[in-house]
Structure formats: structure tokens, C-alpha cells
Amino acid sequence: MQTGPDIKEYKERYSIELLAELYRRMTLVREFELRAIEERRGGLIPGFIHSCVGQEATAVGTCLALSAEDVITSTHRGHGHLIGKGGDPKYMMAELAARSPGYCNGRGGSLHIADFTIGILGANGIVGGGIPMATGAALGFQMRKEARVAVAFFGDGASNEGSFHEAANQAGVWKLPVIFFCENNLDGEGTAIHRCTPIEDLAIRAESYGFPGVIVDGNDVLAVYEVVKTAKERALRGEGPTFIEAKTYRYRGHYEGDPQVYRTQEEIQSWKEKDPIDRFKAKLLDSGLLDDADLEELQGSVILQLDEAVSFAANADKPAVEDALVGVYADTHNGLVF
Amino acid sequence: MQTGPDIKEYKERYSIELLAELYRRMTLVREFELRAIEERRGGLIPGFIHSCVGQEATAVGTCLALSAEDVITSTHRGHGHLIGKGGDPKYMMAELAARSPGYCNGRGGSLHIADFTIGILGANGIVGGGIPMATGAALGFQMRKEARVAVAFFGDGASNEGSFHEAANQAGVWKLPVIFFCENNLDGEGTAIHRCTPIEDLAIRAESYGFPGVIVDGNDVLAVYEVVKTAKERALRGEGPTFIEAKTYRYRGHYEGDPQVYRTQEEIQSWKEKDPIDRFKAKLLDSGLLDDADLEELQGSVILQLDEAVSFAANADKPAVEDALVGVYADTHNGLVF
Amino acid sequence: MREITYSEAIREAMVEEMRQNPDVFLMGEDVGVFNGVWGVSNGMLAEFGHERIRDTAISELNIIGSGLGAALVGMRPIVEIMFGDFLMCAGDQIANQVAKARFMSGGKANVPLTIRITTGAPGSSAAQHSQSPESWFMNIPGLKIVTPASPADAKGLLKSAIRGEDPVLFFEHKMLYAVSGPVPEDKDFTVPFGQAAIVKSGKDVTLIGVGIMVQKSLLAAEKLAAVGIDAEVIDPRTLVPLDKDTLIQSVAKTGRVVISHEAHRRSGPGAEIAAVLAEEAIEYLDGPILRIGAKNVPLPYSPELENDVLPNENDIYDAARRLCGK
Amino acid sequence: MREITYSEAIREAMVEEMRQNPDVFLMGEDVGVFNGVWGVSNGMLAEFGHERIRDTAISELNIIGSGLGAALVGMRPIVEIMFGDFLMCAGDQIANQVAKARFMSGGKANVPLTIRITTGAPGSSAAQHSQSPESWFMNIPGLKIVTPASPADAKGLLKSAIRGEDPVLFFEHKMLYAVSGPVPEDKDFTVPFGQAAIVKSGKDVTLIGVGIMVQKSLLAAEKLAAVGIDAEVIDPRTLVPLDKDTLIQSVAKTGRVVISHEAHRRSGPGAEIAAVLAEEAIEYLDGPILRIGAKNVPLPYSPELENDVLPNENDIYDAARRLCGK
């Protein structure tokens, strides 16, 4: 399992800005989830939430290793991916609140947030549904000779869908610049991985498609950052895809309200001791590159940003009912379609 | 790559009856195909034919390692599998001729021949379509604690369909008594394997599902027979599936009439030199267990059987048009369904 | 008669059939340890164990395809698709394998496979978790398509499905699970396929409702009564086979018809029903055949938009009033 | 005007669009080296090379799903599904991803994806190689569904599909590929979606044909003329969007209508067309709305049975005569 670099190397390898941003963004993801859950209870958010609390390092480590031109396809547990890729909490919160200025004008909600201007091809409500999409985006980049990569995020459970297999095989044949990033959080809804998957390390599935599979400590943000950077370089060299399996865990239920009968408190607790944010925070402090004051300031800025996001969402207009039929097609052939 | 036993071992390991039957059945498969092609040209057979000439050893070696209670799911290239499993050329030819006494009463044709009384769950027109079916049959056997196995035949091309992946994964989880038998004949319709599959040995795909994958010389009928026997024993011990990749080749086009622009005469020729029937014949003669006269007698009996099959088919009734709506449902709720 | 919920009625049908026939089992995503995402199989794992209540991988294609395989060797699988929206992940297995196995084999294959599917919009679940796929496979011969609207029908129709020899798509509306109603306790109570139910008889207009729209048609009928319109409410109960006779007789009596379903209007179940009536009952009609269904846009997340897109009793009421000219 | 075949017209549309726009490419099973199983892409590999004429693995789900992904980053993929029967292998990608990408993103996603699908029975190809899936996705908003019946429409409609910004299911009937007809050479000749064609005008009965049934309706019209019945033949050309006005105006004129398609009768495209007419044109009708389609059984292998199951011009002729009472 790949782990992150030693603290001693931080100074020469990373800018303080990057380290700070990794920390800030992970904090933003965590606080966004907790705030969204709170606002859902409070009634601002009508739909379901699948939170990624505990998985911040996979989302942020991956996306900060990408550039703005790169694209991702996300999942039902996508808030971290979206914030990682530069999604604005304001428009995300507004979308969760089903408001007009939300990313999808209130049409999509949590499961369907997309922003094509920053490379977010979309969260997805279909397990494994976005994997071929990322593969196709990578095909587009390859055909246009653009130095861009596509990352398909998906879970351990999704790796058992036919969509993963078909996409990975074709990507292997064409050596497409795509990264298959599997967040193995040990559960798929209410079914533990060992009950629905006959192998422990999903990374070995890469061998079936002729490209490398790597296992990374998904709770170590710099470890994730490094494997994704390596995979991206490989892709841009034209050598094809990489399968990355990140071992991680979600602290909360599959969705808010999940009684979690399928796992133990001990298991949950054992993972909380490997918390990605706490671990990175400790390392940053040890490294001496950032001190408590710095981190508290970042934390504070995040809370402020989320307060603004929530009030923006709460005060935003709801979609106009007259527009219910808008957006199905680019043109409606003089309304013929409906 | 697994190969067959040394000729010296034949005597102690196999009965003459088995060796003779392996030879007879391979000959029957080959002659059936050639005869069917001829009858198609002659107009007796209205539909397409995907012949398995060159692949007789995979079909016969596998099916003779099974017992009557075991089941198979077949493919569009299924005549060998069906004859191997005990299908009667009479009813097969009648089905190809779209006659009433055919296996499917003229409803199915070559792509859909089935006989549930001898464990043939069906040929299939959908690439990869029968793999989950075999997996489900194996589930039934396991639940009923019956000592039976299911074999899913499929091609190299089919191994890129999602159906293979999903079925193999679930079979691995439940350790189902199913054998995934991949006939790798190096082409999928007009696309060579190396142009659509990023690996050379498909057997490694088994690792993704936690069960063994073996590569066998698909043109060596006893080699096939042995690996299937081993896989069946493993399955019956409750240890789960085996993936068998048999390297073989089809001599004729994907279907009759295929111009075969996608491969060279040299390649075809090189495989003809590894002909499964010629090779087995030579070994049988060397072994001294059967002589030319024996083999000619078998050959003759096969020709006779096919003459009878053809005249049976040619003289059989066509399905009655009044019955066009029969057989869609077990009951038609007083005709309400139509 | 004792009253139980639609959800309990479905569980009772499964449990009773599993108790009396060892070949019956349940397989699907999270049907066991999780007790089913909709709680329908709640407690069944405790009674039947992992052997007969099988949690599967997230592999809809294989769930349905292996259900077929098990059925072909004599089992009577019940498989669950958590959301009807995911049905197309197994589209090929349903359309090309399950539906056709019997016919292609010359009528020899027995396919006692029950595919339980949740349907309908649970509210703000957006475009991939709210669909009503009842009509998606109606064009494909070989399947039976069942849409229970009451607890009693849910139990009786599910038993007919499990005991039958043909594959059945059994659509359970998520918003009906909590609805209670009288359900016979007789273990052999079944509801046959192909018999529509006249839920309320009337003489002025026929309201044909599919699934949850039966309830909404009844609500509309009440409001119509208040303005002096006597509506007949009919539940086809099974879309395939379809009980044309009962529909035609009703229209022959009322001369007016409003067909409603939660599925989108275009090519929903109502298209076929309307076409059948236009073909076989047009001489009885005093006005157009009106269809009520979700508007032809993917289901939106916004509650306001969703509410506008989904059909309700007022849509039926307005349509019926228009037809009756009052 | 020069005459070319339906197949050549489709190739010409692809080739012209690929020449003038580098973002357009073709991807599918055996479209390159094999020249396409139906020969439609014959020679295109030689002109455009493997980069733009892509042979794929046998993975329909990924063919369509990656077509979507490529479209989302600015390409204009044309993907081919060899037999319409295989469409359901990619059912989820079509229904949940391709169709909904734009709407779910608040109208922001552009999806210029053309999905070319062969349809219809080529003869004795049995249940899994003969289907007409035109109506399978009509219930799903977000797709456009096109059914060209002539070489000119094939070229013009395909160009509209490739140049458009929405996903299109483009159904090519296998038995039309060899049919010749006049096709404009103008590189910018397109046929807009949502405009039905009045292929032959008449006053006694309206024959609405989908795809290959347009030809059969014309044959029926000739035979009807011989018995003094003047039939109008209409080709909707696109099922979604559907040009209701043209259909309704014709029925308003003739008062009689026969709808035909090769798809099975139940819930085929004709169900929706009949329902639309029953809703919006019933006052013009002098008789029932008749539907002609394949019988509701999987397509049989036997030529005699297949011939009985498939619809033909005589079925249309007989229906029209019945309507006209002569």
C-alpha cells in the first residue's frame, strides 16, 4: 500500500500554499457535509444526502493533483469530489436546496451536480454509471491531442457492475488518458465488500485490462496526491490508464438515516483513529511549515464560506414552475417535443 | 498451457470406449457443420450458420467430461457444444431446416437450440448472454445440494461484455459450481482479439474473481477433457468456479459468407496444421488402441447418421401457421395475452 | 377483515410461499442484512437465513440473468430491483433472455421468475430514482406486467406471479408501501392475471388508473360526485395480459374515459390502453380519450417542479369534467 | 436527381459530415476493418483511418456510454449498434445517462451523440436478431427518435442528427439498405426533425407508416386505388418529436386511419400515435383507429411463421377496406 512522503520531505517537495490548500479543502469538504446534514434536518434541503465524511483525502488528494482542464465523473457520494475539483459550495448548497441559482437550477440535486466549465461531468445516481462517460471523455482528449486526463471516481461496490468492466477494457485497448479511481470504503450500501466481492484488493482487477493497479492509503492525502500525479503523467505520456484503489471508510451511514446494522461501532471507531484530516494536521504541525494559528485561520475561513453558502441558498429563488419543461432538449422544434 | 497426457498413459487412464467416443463425436461435429453448410447452400436451411469447424476439441472434450445431469449454456457458435452434450443431429438438422420436429419446433433455429432434458439450456444469439444463466443454474444446484455443475461457453469477444464480469464476480462470492469456459479463437466476428482486448491470456481475468484460471490447448481434446474434469471436481468439492481459456481457432468465416478480410491465409493455414481431429487421430493410431479400420468405421457411422438427419429434416413437417402464437407463455389466460 | 400495509402484504406473500415451497427464494441488493432498502423483506433473513435471502453484488444484469438460470433448473426465484430506474441495467437479460426463453425453445422452457421492482417518485429523488418503467417492456412479448394498487391485490397478484410458470415484472409503488387495507388471510388467496377490477362503479365517465393512480382516480371520483358526475374507477391490475373486455364494457356504459398513470405521458401504459379503446371501443365514445401522466421531462429534484410534472387527482378531475361538459 | 441506395445515403451523410468537421467520428463493432456488418461504413476506414473509424470491443454499454463522454467534451460521435436487438445491453446508459444528461445539469450539458441502430427482420434471423425497438425508449424524455424510410430522408435526417445538440436514436431498417431513390447532392441538404412527410395525398383514408411500413403503405395505396379508395400515405419520419399537426390534418380530411409499423403491435410506436389521435382528432374519425404491427410473439425462425407474424401491405389494404366499407 502506497503511503505519503516523510514529513522531512515536505519542505523541498511541496509549496506551503499546496499543503495549506489540501488542508483547507479537506476541511471544507467535511464541514460542507456536516452543514448540509444539519440544513437537511432543518428543512432547507429536501433530498437525500450520501455524505463522504471520512473520505476527504481521496477526493481532495486526487483533484488537487489534476489541473483545471482535466475532468472527473463522480458518484452518489460526490460532494467531496466536486469541492475538490473546484465546485463552489454556494452553488452546491443552492442545488441541494433546490434553488434556481444552484448548479443544476434545482433540477438535479445532490446526485446530479455538474459544472462543465471546471471539468465536473457530473455526480451520478447510477452506481458505475459514470465510468464509461469518463472513458469517452478521455477518448475525446486523445483524439484532439489535448494534454488532459479524465478521472472516474467509483466505489468498491461499483467495481462489480458491468459498466466498469467494459469501460476498463476499452480504455486499456486504446491506452486512453483515464484514471479509474476506486474509493474502497469496505461497504456498498448495506453490504460489506467481503459479502459481495471475492477479493480483498480490487487493484488486481487492473491486470485484466493490461494496465497497472495501485493500492494507496486513502486516508493519507499526500499519498493519494502522489499516486494520482504519477497516473496522470503516465496517461499524458500516452501509456494509458491506471487503476487506483484507495482504502478508506465512511463514518456515517450510506445515507442520512441509515441504521447501519451491517457494521460494528468498533470498525467505525478504528477508522476514526485514522482520520485523514487529523493525520494531515498532525503532520503539518510536526513539519513546522504551518502552525496552529494558520490552521485555525483556514478552519475559520471555511466556516465563514459555508455560512455564506447557506444564506445564499436559503435566500435564493426557487425555480419557476412555468419553466418546468425547460432544459430537456437544446431546441424543442417549436415545442413539438412535448 | 495445459496439454494432454502422453500417449503411453492412454491405456491405463482411458477406456477405449471413451477414446473412440471422443473421436467419433469430434468427427460428428465437423461433418455436421460441413453438411449443414452444404444443406444451407442447397436451400434446406433458411438461416445463418456460425460454424465451429476447427473448434471440435473444446466442445467435445468439455462435454464428455460432464455427466448427463450437468448443464451448459452455449453461444451463436453452438453446434459443437450441443452435439457434445448429447444433442441429436436429427433434431438439430430439423431445427436448422425450421421444421416442426426440430428442437425448438422451428421457432429458434441455430441460435436458440435447447434441450432441457439433456442439460442444454440453450444456444444464444446475444454475445455473453448465457453466462449469467449458467451462473444461476449453478446457484440452483448449490441450493438444492445437487452434485451438478453448469458450464458457460463463451468466446474471447464475449469476455469483454459486462455480463461476464457480473456473473463471474457473483459466482466467485458464492463459490458456485460453474465453469467459465472461454473458447479463445483469436477473433470476435471481424475484430482480432489484440484489437479489442488489451491482454493476451484471458485466463488471468479469473484472479479478479478469486478463482483459478487455466489455459489449455483447445485443439487437444484430452487436454480439454482433463482440465474440465479437474474444474468439475473442484466445483463439486464446493470450492467454486474455474475459468478455463482454451486457445483454438475457427477455420471458416464468422458466418458463412464472411469475406474474412480481417485475417490472413497464413494464420488460417498455421492452425490447420494443429487440427484437433487429425492430431487426436494420429495419437490414437500411435497408441495402438484403435486402428485405421476402427476409425474409418466410426467415420462411416457418422456420415450415415448425418444422411439420416438430413433426410429426416427434409421430410419433416413445417410448423403449422395456425400455431404461430403458441409457446409465448405457459398459459395465455384465455387468449388475453394476445 | 384484518388490515395490513401494502408492504406487509408483499412480505406475507413471499413468506407464505417460501414456507410452503423450498424452491422459492429471494435475491437482490440489500434484501437481507439491510432488510431491504424499502424494508419490504424486513425480518425475512432471520426466518430463512442467508441461503434463501440472498444479498447480491451490485450487478442488476446478473441478478436477473441468474434468476433466469435458477428458474430453468427448477427454482422459483423472486428477485428484487431496488429502484425501477435501475431496470435497464439488466435490460438485455429481460428483453432477450427472460422474455424469450420459452418461445425460442419451442415452448419448452419454464420460467417461473418473479422480478419485483419498485416504481414511482418518492419525492425529490430526481431523474434517476423516480421513474415509472411499467411500459418500458410492454412491447416485448413473453413478459407479464403487473401493477398492484392495493394491499390485497399486492398479495394476491404476487402469489399468482410466484406460483406461475412465466416471468413477471411486478411493479410496487414506493408511495403505496405504507398504505393499509383489508387482506385475506387464506394462504391460497390469489388474484388472477388479466382481470381488471371495477374499484367503484359509475355511469358518467370511466377513470382507468394504473398503480398509484387508482387511489388518485378514487379521490377524483369523490370530487366529481360533488359536482354530480358519477365516475367508474377501473384498475387493470395487469397491463400484460390486459383485460380489454372490462375496459371496453365500462366505456360502452359511460362513453367517456380518462386514463392515468404516473409514468410519462408519451408511450406510457396509457398509450396502449388508449390505442386498444380507439380500436375496439370508439363507437361508444362521446369524446376524446384523455391521458394523464407525468409530463415528458425527466423527474426534477425541486419539489415545486416535481409537483408540477407529476400527475394528481385534480388533473383527472379536470379532465373528467371537461369530458362531461360540466 | 441522381439515385443512390439508402445505405449509400447514410454513408454519404457520415462521410460529408466527417470531412467538414473533425469532431465527427464513427465508433462501433466491426465498423472499420470489417466495413460494417451491413456494409454501411464500407470504405470509410480507408478514407479516415483507425483514428476516426473505431472498431470497438463487444461492449454496447461502453460504446454508448463513452459516446456520451466524448460528446460532453465537444466531440460529435456517431456510434453504431449492429442490431437493434442489442440496444438493451446499453439500456441504462441510454435511459439514465444519455437521455438525462442535459436536463439533470440544468440544461447545461450538450449531447451531440448520434446512435445509429439497425432495425427490423432480415429474414429467418429469429427472436434476437429481428426486433424493431423504435418504441422501447419513447417513454424516456431527452432522446429524439428517428425512423427514415427513404434514401433522401436517411441522408437528410442523419445530417440533422449529427449537426444537432441532442442525442438521437436513428433507426435504419435492414431491408431498406438496398433500396434506391433520388438524393440531393447539396452538402447542406438536411431534413428537419418533427416534420412528417405526406408521401402520397389522398382523401378517403390516412395510412401512417413507420420506417419500412411507409413502402408497404404505398403498395397498399396502389391496391386500394384499384378498388376506388384514395389513400393518403404519411411518414412521421421522427417519432420524437412527433408532428401531430400533419397527422391530425390528414385524419381531419379522411376521417379514417390505419397506423402500421414492423414493431410488435402492443406498445409499439403506433400505440402513441393512436393515443394522440384518439385524444386530439377523435371528432374527425368515422371509424376505429386501426393498428398494424408484428403479432405479439417473439420473431420465429421459421420463414412460414415469421411471414405470418410480420405485417405486410395486405394487412394494411384489408384494414383500409374494412374502414371504408368497400
Ligand SMILES: Cc1ncc(C[n+]2csc(CCOP(=O)(O)OP(=O)(O)O)c2C)c(N)n1
Ligand atoms: C445501478 C444501481 N444499482 C443500485 C443502486 C443503489 N445504490 C446506491 S449507492 C449503492 C452502494 C454503492 O456502493 P459503492 O460503489 O461501494 O459506493 P459507496 O456508497 O460505498 O460510496 C447502491 C447499491 C444504484 N444507485 N444504482
Ligand SMILES: Cc1ncc(C[n+]2csc(CCOP(=O)(O)OP(=O)(O)O)c2C)c(N)n1
Ligand atoms: C450483445 C451482442 N453484440 C454483438 C453481437 C454480434 N456478434 C455475434 S457473434 C460476435 C462475435 C463474438 O465473438 P466471440 O465471443 O469471440 O465468439 P466467436 O464468434 O469467436 O466464437 C458478434 C460481435 C451479438 N450477437 N450480441
Ligand SMILES: [Mg+2]
Ligand atoms: Mg463502498
Ligand SMILES: [Mg+2]
Ligand atoms: Mg472469438
